[in-house]
Amino acid sequence: MIEVKNLTKSLPNGRKLLDGISFTVNKGEFVGILGASGAGKTLTVRCLNGLLKPDSGSVIVEDDQHVKRDICSISKRQLKKVREKIGMIFQGFHLVKRLTALDNVLIGRLGQINSLRSLVYGFTDKEAEEALSALEKVKIQHLAGARVSSMSGGEMQRVAIARAIFQNPTLLLADEPISNLDPSNAKNIMKLIQPLSKDMPVIGVFHQPEMTAKYCSRVIAIKAGRIIYDGDPKISDELLIEIYGEELRHLEANFFSEVPPVPITFTKTKTELHDRPNL
Amino acid sequence: MTGQTYNLKRYRKWVLPVLALAISVEGAALVCGANIRGLNRGLIQGFSFLGHMFPPDWSAFPEMLKPAVDTIIIAVLGTFFGTIISLGFGLAAASNISPRWLRRLTRGFIRIERALPEIIILLFLVAAFGLGPFGGVISLTIGCIGMLGKLFADAIEEIDPVSIEAIEALGASKIQVIVFGVLQPIIPSIISFALFRFELNIRLSVVLGAVGAGGIGLELYRSFSLLDYNKGLTCLIITLALVIITERFSEFLRSKVKLAGVLR
Numbered sequence: 001m002i003e004v005k006n007l008t009k010s011l012p013n014g015r016k017l018l019d020g021i022s023f024t025v026n027k028g029e030f031v032g033i034l035g036a037s038g039a040g041k042t043l044t045v046r047c048l049n050g051l052l053k054p055d056s057g058s059v060i061v062e063d064d065q066h067v068k069r070d071i072c073s074i075s076k077r078q079l080k081k082v083r084e085k086i087g088m089i090f091q092g093f094h095l096v097k098r099l100t101a102l103d104n105v106l107i108g109r110l111g112q113i114n115s116l117r118s119l120v121y122g123f124t125d126k127e128a129e130e131a132l133s134a135l136e137k138v139k140i141q142h143l144a145g146a147r148v149s150s151m152s153g154g155e156m157q158r159v160a161i162a163r164a165i166f167q168n169p170t171l172l173l174a175d176e177p178i179s180n181l182d183p184s185n186a187k188n189i190m191k192l193i194q195p196l197s198k199d200m201p202v203i204g205v206f207h208q209p210e211m212t213a214k215y216c217s218r219v220i221a222i223k224a225g226r227i228i229y230d231g232d233p234k235i236s237d238e239l240l241i242e243i244y245g246e247e248l249r250h251l252e253a254n255f256f257s258e259v260p261p262v263p264i265t266f267t268k269t270k271t272e273l274h275d276r277p278n279l
Numbered sequence: 280m281t282g283q284t285y286n287l288k289r290y291r292k293w294v295l296p297v298l299a300l301a302i303s304v305e306g307a308a309l310v311c312g313a314n315i316r317g318l319n320r321g322l323i324q325g326f327s328f329l330g331h332m333f334p335p336d337w338s339a340f341p342e343m344l345k346p347a348v349d350t351i352i353i354a355v356l357g358t359f360f361g362t363i364i365s366l367g368f369g370l371a372a373a374s375n376i377s378p379r380w381l382r383r384l385t386r387g388f389i390r391i392e393r394a395l396p397e398i399i400i401l402l403f404l405v406a407a408f409g410l411g412p413f414g415g416v417i418s419l420t421i422g423c424i425g426m427l428g429k430l431f432a433d434a435i436e437e438i439d440p441v442s443i444e445a446i447e448a449l450g451a452s453k454i455q456v457i458v459f460g461v462l463q464p465i466i467p468s469i470i471s472f473a474l475f476r477f478e479l480n481i482r483l484s485v486v487l488g489a490v491g492a493g494g495i496g497l498e499l500y501r502s503f504s505l506l507d508y509n510k511g512l513t514c515l516i517i518t519l520a521l522v523i524i525t526e527r528f529s530e531f532l533r534s535k536v537k538l539a540g541v542l543r
Contacts, residue, residue, distance in 0.1 A: 049448055051444055051447070051448060080450045080451075080452070081450065082450070083447075083448055083449065083450035084449070084450035085450075086448070086450075088445070088448045088449075090441065090445060092439075092441060094439075094441055094442045094444075094445035095445075096442075096459055096460075096463045096464070097464065098463055098464065098466060098467075099463065107446075107449065107459060108449060109449075110446065110449050110450070110451040110452075110455045110459065111449050111450025111451050111452075111455075112450070115452045115454050115455055118455055118458075119454070119455070119458055167449065
């Protein structure tokens with residue numbers, strides 16, 4: 001379980017990036033966070049595993065022994081311990097490109113093994129087997145020995161998911177995992193992420209309302225750093241317009257059809273960079 | 280007519296610079312005693328000297344092999360240790376992973392080192408370690424820091440910050456972040472820069488040999504001092520072959536790394 005209470009974050013000039021974000025996500029839930037570029041979605045997710053420290057508020061994560069820890073107020077050492085069990089998938093994959101898929105999956109347990117052992121790639125046969133079965137779960141076991149640099153975007157994202165699975169996480173975060181992928185690959189990745197929510201809370205940032213409607217169990221919409229909606233994933237067109245602005249009214253599309261007539265994706269633009277300010 | 284005046288006028292701005300250049304060149308020549316007669320005499324002497332060098336004394340070839348190998352070993356060891364130490368300096372000098380004070384200190388040291396020629400470093404080291412290859416290895420090792428330290432630091436600074444964060448997000452320790460997030464992506468650059476430095480070090484190793492580090496450079500210096508020109512020519516041929524072969528080999532290796540780099 002993860003409980004987020006009243007997160008705030010402001011720029012030095014006083015502009016509020018996050019303004020009292022609160023929500024709780026339990027095991028079994030797949031929460032999709034929607035919002036326009038710069039609304040504070042990525043910022044929120046980065047606060048959830050301590051990559052970014054909020055100005056105030058708390059992020060309470062429960063581990064597999066049911067111990068609750070507030071990420072915002074623990075020591076660096078403890079944070080490292082908590083992160084070992086938080087899986088994270090990025091938009092840009094962020095794998096070690098020079099290594100094979102299998103090695104990249106094994107890297108998922110870096111925090112859980114001795115530093116010295118990891119530096120000489122001293123992973124045990126059992127760990128290698130587990131890594132292989134993680135690759136099997138994402139259906140690319142045949143690419144285990146291939147260098148990541150030679151793979152396509154969809155394959156790389158599968159390796160990243162396998163890495164997260166191999167971590168045995170108690171929480172899975174995904175920062176725009178399908179924004180860099182074509183529609184069919186995006187669908188496949190969503191199909192892989194969805195069942196993981198049986199064992200752990202899954203929180204993902206998305207720009208595709210049609211995807212969250214289909215695969216998520218709950219949607220949270222953020223606008224200007226505030227939560228404006230938290231509930232059923234199938235959201236109304238009116239709400240979509242509220243999230244993304246009036247311009248959406250002029251675009252003609254049926255968001256909930258299998259394949260939209262005009263494939264509208266709220267793709268990442270330069271303004272999205274404000275989502276991830278260097279604070 | 281007016282056109283001609285105009286043509287002459289446009290060269291007016293050249294008069295002063297050319298005059299200044301002529302005066303300074305002539306002045307410098309007077310000061311160091313360089314004149315055309317001296318050049319003439321020198322050329323004649325030089326060619327007769329070349330005549331004395333032929334034919335090369337091939338009987339000296341076997342005894343030259345060990346010094347030649349020494350020269351290579353000095354360069355290999357100097358490059359190896361230099362690369363490792365430079366990596367440490369590179370990490371400490373990179374703005375994305377080091378604290379500000381450490382970065383400034385290291386960048387300062389690197390800058391000073393780059394200003395010092397290896398021969399001067401060796402002259403200092405001869406006082407400490409005496410004559411011999413050991414001083415040569417150390418001075419080449421130190422000599423690497425100025426160039427490789429800066430190149431490595433720049434390569435590290437170009438890494439995508441999110442790829443470092445991705446490793447941090449796994450709960451990895453600082454050393455794991457450095458190995459998997461920082462060093463792994465730049466391994467091709469590290470190898471390529473180190474090999475390039477090795478090519479320089481082979482040539483430097485010959486020069487340092489003459490100053491006291493031993494190896495083929497010392498043999499070259501010795502045979503010319505003892506007026507044994509035929510042996511000197513053998514030395515020269517071996518040195519040339521050494522430098523060309525090792526450079527070719529290193530270039531070949533670097534091209535392999537570059538190819539791998541394209542695929543990454």
